[in-house]
Every structure is written in structure tokens, then in C-alpha cells.
Amino acid sequence: MSGRGDxxxxxxxxxxxxxxxxxxxxAGLAEAVARAQAMAAWPTAVGPRIxxxxxxxxxxxDGTLVxxxxxxxxxxxxxxxxxxxLARLAGAAVTHPVRRLRWELLR
Numbered sequence: 001m002s003g004r005g006d007x008x009x010x011x012x013x014x015x016x017x018x019x020x021x022x023x024x025x026x027a028g029l030a031e032a033v034a035r036a037q038a039m040a041a042w043p044t045a046v047g048p049r050i051x052x053x054x055x056x057x058x059x060x061x062d063g064t065l066v067x068x069x070x071x072x073x074x075x076x077x078x079x080x081x082x083x084x085x086l087a088r089l090a091g092a093a094v095t096h097p098v099r100r101l102r103w104e105l106l107r
Contacts (some may be wrong), residue, residue, distance in 0.1 A: 038065065041092040046085055050078070055106060063099030065089075070105040075103045 043051035055068040069075040078085070082086050082101050089098045 023099060025026070037095045038089065038092075038094040039100055041094050042067070043091065045088040046093045050085075053083045054078070059096060059098065063097050064102050065098045065100070066104060069103050070106050072105065075105065 036059075042054070042056040042065075046054070053070045053074045056065060057068050058066040059068070067078075069078060070084040078101075084096060085101060
């Protein structure tokens with residue numbers, strides 16, 4: 001990453017969008033940002049009804065998304081829906097894939 005912001009000697013200034021991935025990687029934050037992106041996609045991917053009773057809490061390095069759920073009944077229902085929810089998340093074009101869901105009761 002050049003201090004001048006030009007693209008490897010081309011003389012062309014680079015956009016923030018081009019520089020940001022490099023800066024995040026250099027700071028060791030690229031993976032954390034990718035996991036946060038997957039968590040932010042949850043409400044849109046699952047829809048308003050499920051989003052209203054859940055809260056994405058953590059996405060682990062191995063792709064397990066820990067989701068808080070308001071009631072045991074919803075936890076049971078969502079456990080049965082896990083394959084569909086994973087497919088919806090995969091369609092959300094997140095850079096860190098969600099491979100598994102783990103449910104925990106919100107207190």
C-alpha cells in the first residue's frame with residue numbers, strides 16, 4: 001500500500017473501496033469484519049418475523065452462528081428450520097460463510 005494512494009505505480013488514485021480491504025488485512029481485522037457482515041445479514045436473510053424473536057450474537061471462526069432466541073418454542077421451531085435458514089444466509093452473499101447455527105435462550 002503506497003503512501004500516495006496510487007495503484008502500484010500507475011499514477012491512478014485509488015478509491016477507499018480499493019484500499020479498505022488492504023488496510024483491514026494489514027490491521028488483522030478483515031476476518032472480524034467478514035464475521036460482522038454475516039451477523040448483520042441475519043435480519044434480512046431470515047425475515048422480520050424471525051428477526052423479531054432472535055438476536056445474532058457471535059459468529060465463530062469455524063462458521064457457527066450463535067443466535068439468541070426469546071422462547072423455547074421458537075428455539076424448537078428454528079432448530080427444525082436450520083437447513084432453510086442456512087440456505088438463506090448463503091444467498092445473502094456474505095464473505096464469511098455460516099455453516100451451522102447454535103441456539104441459546106435470551107435472558
